Amino acid sequence: MSGDGNGLMSNVILAPVVDARTPGWFHHGAQILALVDQHRPRVCVELGTWLGASAIPVARLIRRWGGTLTCVDTWAGDVHEPSQPAATPPWMLLSCARNMIEAGVGATVRLIPATTREVAQSWTDPIDYLYIDADHAYESVAADLRAWAPFVKPGGLILGDDYGNDLYPGVKTAWDEFEQTHGLNLTRFQSSPPAPHGVQLIFGTVGAQA
Numbered sequence: 001m002s003g004d005g006n007g008l009m010s011n012v013i014l015a016p017v018v019d020a021r022t023p024g025w026f027h028h029g030a031q032i033l034a035l036v037d038q039h040r041p042r043v044c045v046e047l048g049t050w051l052g053a054s055a056i057p058v059a060r061l062i063r064r065w066g067g068t069l070t071c072v073d074t075w076a077g078d079v080h081e082p083s084q085p086a087a088t089p090p091w092m093l094l095s096c097a098r099n100m101i102e103a104g105v106g107a108t109v110r111l112i113p114a115t116t117r118e119v120a121q122s123w124t125d126p127i128d129y130l131y132i133d134a135d136h137a138y139e140s141v142a143a144d145l146r147a148w149a150p151f152v153k154p155g156g157l158i159l160g161d162d163y164g165n166d167l168y169p170g171v172k173t174a175w176d177e178f179e180q181t182h183g184l185n186l187t188r189f190q191s192s193p194p195a196p197h198g199v200q201l202i203f204g205t206v207g208a209q210a
């Protein structure tokens, strides 16, 4: 791992992959990139991409070892920012695609405009990295975990944003249930300074039983 022994990569190593221009919620980006650098995932999936703030740095990093990132999002613009008038399809999908191209990751990122449940029904590839950040309602997070976690390879990484977010308590409930059901021991991580609303990253590796 290219790190400092504490799970965090140095700014020098992070600098080329961090995307400072794209608005979004890459709350615990340094920790996520450190995990990615440690595990070197090749088949990566992100559920909930918005404009690419979390996808772009990950895509930049994984392409160093031939990894690809599939982003699943409706890009309907009506889940977390309902009052944003410009966020209507296809504006949002095109903006995301443009951000990917401008960030230089267009060749290694695939954008699938559909619901996470729809895509899961036809998904077949074993996954090395699964980042869940789509609909934050309890039923949706639980459904994403049920549908997608079985595709994560033994030893693969599974991560979720907004764990502990006081605006979306269902995220915590769904992850806690998932962890208990599958006998996992997931890590809760809070960046310093803390992200707003108590948001933590939850992550871990899954076994064959997930």
Ligand SMILES: C[S@@+](CC[C@H](N)C(=O)[O-])C[C@H]1O[C@@H](n2cnc3c(N)ncnc32)[C@H](O)[C@@H]1O
Pocket: 023, 024, 025, 026, 027, 047, 048, 049, 050, 051, 052, 053, 054, 055, 072, 073, 074, 075, 076, 077, 078, 079, 080, 114, 115, 116, 117, 133, 134, 135, 136, 140
């Ligand atoms: C919090 S944003 C993602 C933020 C992004 N990961 C970032 O760091 O900037 C949530 C995204 O999930 C998408 N979304 C919500 N429900 C969805 C669903 N059921 N299927 C696919 N995408 C969904 C929304 O369109 C939105 O872009």
